Amino acid sequence: MKKLDWYILKKFLSTFVFTMLTFTTIAVVIDTSEKADDFVKSGLTTWELVTHYFIGFVPFIMSMIFPLFVFIACIYFGSKMAGQSEFIAILAGGVRYNRMLRPFLVGAILLAGLYWYASQYWIPKAEVIRTNFQTTYVDSRSSYNADPFRSNSYYLRVDAETYVGLRYYDTARKTAGSFFLSKIKNNRIYYNLRAESIHWDTTKKNWQLNTVIEHTNNGLKETARLIPSMNINLNVKPEELRRDEYQKNKYTTPELKQFIGLEEIRGSEGLNTYKEERYHRDASPFSVIILTMIGAIISTRKVRGGSGLLLALGLVMAALFVIMDKFSVTFATKGNFSPLLAAWMPNFIFCFVAIYLYWKAPK
Numbered sequence: 001m002k003k004l005d006w007y008i009l010k011k012f013l014s015t016f017v018f019t020m021l022t023f024t025t026i027a028v029v030i031d032t033s034e035k036a037d038d039f040v041k042s043g044l045t046t047w048e049l050v051t052h053y054f055i056g057f058v059p060f061i062m063s064m065i066f067p068l069f070v071f072i073a074c075i076y077f078g079s080k081m082a083g084q085s086e087f088i089a090i091l092a093g094g095v096r097y098n099r100m101l102r103p104f105l106v107g108a109i110l111l112a113g114l115y116w117y118a119s120q121y122w123i124p125k126a127e128v129i130r131t132n133f134q135t136t137y138v139d140s141r142s143s144y145n146a147d148p149f150r151s152n153s154y155y156l157r158v159d160a161e162t163y164v165g166l167r168y169y170d171t172a173r174k175t176a177g178s179f180f181l182s183k184i185k186n187n188r189i190y191y192n193l194r195a196e197s198i199h200w201d202t203t204k205k206n207w208q209l210n211t212v213i214e215h216t217n218n219g220l221k222e223t224a225r226l227i228p229s230m231n232i233n234l235n236v237k238p239e240e241l242r243r244d245e246y247q248k249n250k251y252t253t254p255e256l257k258q259f260i261g262l263e264e265i266r267g268s269e270g271l272n273t274y275k276e277e278r279y280h281r282d283a284s285p286f287s288v289i290i291l292t293m294i295g296a297i298i299s300t301r302k303v304r305g306g307s308g309l310l311l312a313l314g315l316v317m318a319a320l321f322v323i324m325d326k327f328s329v330t331f332a333t334k335g336n337f338s339p340l341l342a343a344w345m346p347n348f349i350f351c352f353v354a355i356y357l358y359w360k361a362p363k
Contacts, residue, residue, distance in 0.1 A: 004090065008103040011081070016073035016111070020062065023069065027061045028054065035138065042137045056129030063123045066115050067284060068318045071291035074104065075314035078299025087300045097361070101296055108292035116285035120253040131246035157265065158235045161185055166198065166241070174200035174238045179209060181232075190217050206233045248277045272339050276332045279343035290350050291321070297357045317353075321346055 032039070039049055081087055090100055155165045161183045168177035179198040183191035195209035212227040251259055260274050295314060324346045332342035 004095070005103040005106070008081075009107050011077045012074060012104065012107040013110075015077040016070055019073050019076070020065070020069050023065060024058060024061055028058065031057065031061075038137050042133075051129075053130060053133040056126040056131075056133070059118070059123050059126035060130050063115075063119065066111075067287045067291055068322070070108070070111055070288050071295045071318055072311070072314055074292050074295030075299045075311060078296060079311065082300055100300070101293070104292055104296035105289070108289040111292075112285040112288040115288055116282070119281040119284060124250055124252045124255075127246065127249040131250060135246070154241055156236060159265075164234060164236070169241060171238070171241065181234075188217075190219075191215070192217075200238045201231060204231055206231050248274045253278065253281055273333045275339035276329055276342055279340050280329070283343040283347055287321070287347050287350070290347055290354055291318075294350065294354045294357060297354065297361050301362065321350060324349065 042049075044052060078087075087100065091097065152169050153165065153167045154169055155163070157163050162181065163184065164179070164181045166176035166179055170176070176198045177196075179195040181191075181193040182189050192215040193209075194213050196211040198207050198209050200206075201208045208229065208231050209227075210229050212230055214225050214227060216223045248256065256274060256278050260271060260278065263271055263274075294317065298313060328337070328342040328345045331337035332339045
């Protein structure tokens, strides 16, 4: 790293920090105006709002716009330098084009590394703060959040042979109105249990069944008995039965991997949403590097329209990237598209765009 590299890198990082903080401030102001009624009704003090909401909201909004604002910052300061013929002077001084792009790549790797670590650990912890406030004070008062057709029944595979079902489960009371358990081996049910009700026993830390009918079938002999009450261990805790639309955002990556593995063993459906989130946390930081190189290649050219034209072009490309990313996520979560491919597809496509722009760039 020489003086020229530090000069470009300093401009890159300072422009990114300025644009990021400016937009984040605007986002906080807009969000505050939209949630003003909720803030008042919550009864929290200003400091409590900061610690119970905004300390989680700021990392959330930053994580959403991070790759795009790296791209915009790169184009903005690069076009300014190109407009002042600085890149022409650098190339005329004998610096190779690839060498001139080195500080852009170094800055991209630094920002991508920071974004990757934040996505794996910091942002999920911030999401716990933001979403807890959202569910308590915002969603609970929203008419759009009520879903009369949402099922409160759960069907799980708790181990290799055991399948259970809970109907009419109440997450607040940790009680279900009906319960069944079946054990299957060699495609044959050899044990079946049904209960009129089930609830979580806080003392014994397991489930208590009431009015139980137990069936055992060993092929030649079948037995049945009525049990007034009994306790069983299901390897399922009450918090695992609570539907939370923000759940995937709250887990750190190690916790998310563990959750996906456990739910796959249980045979749960709808895991594509969690898998896509898992892969997206690796793909998004990589997109920082790709978008930075595209921005660097575009902005180092001096064009007649000046920085305004380059910024407009950058915004169009950023919009295309966002649209492509949202479409691939939708196809993965709502269809049969591979979550891994959905998370990485925009990067693959824009990687070819970067290669093409580099090949066509005047050197």
